[in-house]
Every structure is written in structure tokens, then in C-alpha cells.
Amino acid sequence: MSSDLRIGELASAAGVSPDTVRYYERRKLLPRAGRTIAGYRVYSDEDVGRLHFIRRAQSLGLSLDEIETLVRQRREGLEECRQVRDLLSSKLADLNSKIAEMHAFRRTLSTYLKECEEALEGRRGDCCPVLFEIASPVKGKLRKASKKKREKVRIGL
Helix, strand or coil, rough: CCCCCCCHHHHHHCCHHHHHHHHHHHHCCCCCCCCCCCEEEECCCHHHHHHHHHHHHHCCCCCCHHHHHHHHCCCCCCCHHHHHHEEEEHHHHHHHHHHHHHHHHHHHHHHHHHHHHHCCCCCCCCCCCHHHHCCCCCCCCCCCCCCHHHHHHHHHH
């Protein structure tokens, strides 16, 4: 078991930069490194494992604050599992909410694209209906607005 890794070696082994190692150490995600007589930081294989843990936790969407909480409040057994379950449950709820928002956004963009295509094919007015809607103070009035009103808004851009 190696316990004499310098910061560059540790960073390389964990796939992070030396600056990231220093940052994690300042945040106390990594224990304070020992020092050589010359003042170089020295790390162990355990520190490599800790960095891998942090990176995997980040890949699950956990923030550094959340990871810090897990690292600092290490509990044994099911209590630790409950904490992780609660974090993951919260992350999943956030993800589902973002997915719903993205689906709604996709529908809006698809509708706007269709309206632009119809306008360009000459089936709808003489101005860009999307710009009209964006400039209109009341959302959703695109189809009900008169040609004169669309022209007025278009000129106001």
C-alpha cells in the first residue's frame, strides 16, 4: 500500500487536477495531507479512494455540499442508508421536475417552429408570428390578434 503519493500523482490517479485536490482539501472533503520535510503534500491510496468516491457521487448529481455532509456525518448501517436514500429521492424528484419543464419547453419550441414555417409558406400573415408573440404583453393571443395589431407590434420592435 503506497502512502507517498505527491499531489500530481494523486490527481492523475483520480482523474482530477491538482487544484481540485487542493480545493477538496480546503473544503475538508479530503483530510489534510501530511507533508514531507521539503514541504510537499503526501497522500495515500485511501485518498485516491476518497477522490473516486467524490467523483462518483458527483456523477449521481450530488453537490459538493451534499457530499461533504455524507463524508462528515458518516453513520453506520441503515442510518447512513436512510440519509443516502433521502438525498437520492430528492435528486430524483428534482430531475423529474426538470424533465417535465424540458418537455414543456420542447412543445413550445415545436409550436413556434411550426408557426414560423406556416408564416414562411404564406399561410399566416405578413410578419413573424413568433416575434409577435414574444413582443406581445399578453401570452397566448397569437392566433386571435388581427393583422393590424401584429403589424403594430412588429413595428414597435
